[in-house]
Amino acid sequence: MAQQEQLARLRYGHIGTPGCVCHAGAPQPELGDQLDAVAARLTARGHAVEVIFVDDGSRDRTAEILKQMSAGRPYITVIRFARNFGQTAAMSAGFDAAAHDVVIPLDADLQNDPADIPRLLDKLEDGYDVVSGWRRHRKDTFVTRKIPSWAANKLISRWSGVALHDYGCTLKAYRKSVMSNVHLYGEMHRFIPIYAAQQGARVAELEVNHRPRVHGTTKYGLGRVPNVFLDLLLVQFLWRYGTKPMHVFGKFGLANVFLSFVSFAVMVWFKFWGGKDFVSTPLPALAIMFFLIGCLSILMGLLAEVVMRTYYESSSSRTYLVRETYRDGDVVRPGAVALPAKRAS
Structure with a gap:
């Protein structure tokens, strides 16, 4: 059924x-x-x-x-x-x-x-x-x-x-x-x-x-x-x-860029002091891979920010929700009625 x-x-x-x-x-x-x-x-x-x-x-x-x-x-x-x-x-x-x-x-x-x-x-x-x-x-x-x-x-x-x-x-x-x-x-x-x-x-x-x-x-x-x-x-x-995608994509990208520089530094150390050529280790490939992943992640974060801001601005959606609004001692629930005028004394 x-x-x-x-x-x-x-x-x-x-x-x-x-x-x-x-x-x-x-x-x-x-x-x-x-x-x-x-x-x-x-x-x-x-x-x-x-x-x-x-x-x-x-x-x-x-x-x-x-x-x-x-x-x-x-x-x-x-x-x-x-x-x-x-x-x-x-x-x-x-x-x-x-x-x-x-x-x-x-x-x-x-x-x-x-x-x-x-x-x-x-x-x-x-x-x-x-x-x-x-x-x-x-x-x-x-x-x-x-x-x-x-x-x-x-x-x-x-x-x-x-x-x-x-x-x-x-x-x-x-x-x-x-x-x-x-x-x-x-x-x-x-x-x-x-x-x-x-x-x-x-x-x-x-x-x-x-x-x-x-x-x-x-x-x-x-x-x-x-x-x-x-x-x-x-x-x-x-x-x-959801409202700050650059934080997750950007941090991941920066971490990969950091790893690429670490790989490059270790690769150089092996070259001059460790007795191994660049081609003897996977470090050159790792350095390039981490760098590219980092750059792409940061670019994805930028695109996600553009998409997020376009969504909120085009749909008039808010990034917050009001529980209650107070004015002059009166409580107005959001979306129920307009804000009240000032009470007569």
Whole structure:
């Protein structure tokens, strides 16, 4: 079955309270009833509800199931992709479609429990910007799923500095404000909490329910481990050097230039005092190789600086994120409203 993605957006009805977006995989008919129950709970608390499904180019009965699920549920909207673009693209489409305060990805294979959504929202109200689900009692195979997941979570937490037990859990809650500068490519959806933390988000973790898989087959296994490692390297590089690429390319280039001069000095010493000709050692080749690598690295750093500055200036993107703005005792959240005029005395 082709991968299908569903995004549900549940919006709180009053200003200053988080809304919610739910993302899902292959949808099951039972999901509609479960979303109805969650929607009823949120409606009873005074919140408006909207659900957006994104069908990721399915070739089975997914479109028909979604169409039937939307019948009689005016809060449901369905978006269909022209072809399969993958989970990250589907999540990105859902984030783009969500115009309210919070997004919550959710798998639609019924392994995630939609009943956990209100608990995630309650945790956000404690002052957090991201609440990550933790499948502490995970119902998956031990060798092919649990062990690689445990190792990957340890590695990602250590390298990123954002300690979470379960990066692979789709069920998470994000405030939309910390997602404004986050753009998703490739398979980067699993690193969204890191992107958010890099924007200054406060991250928390909450245990969520996890059910055994009864529909479909997983597309994740040991073969994804190298991808996770490489994506983590990319995330760390972009965070540390995304706005100053010359620092990494330039330092590497200068180190190689230094090694080339060292090789040249040793080569000269051997020539005059060591009793060996230039051609008797690999030092001439090493000196030339290190020098060329150093020059090319510095040039790559210059080109990366040009590309980086062109991107930020042409897209009007900022290299910072404002959490709050104060004026005369009033607090204005970024992007919400204009700065207030001075209060009358």
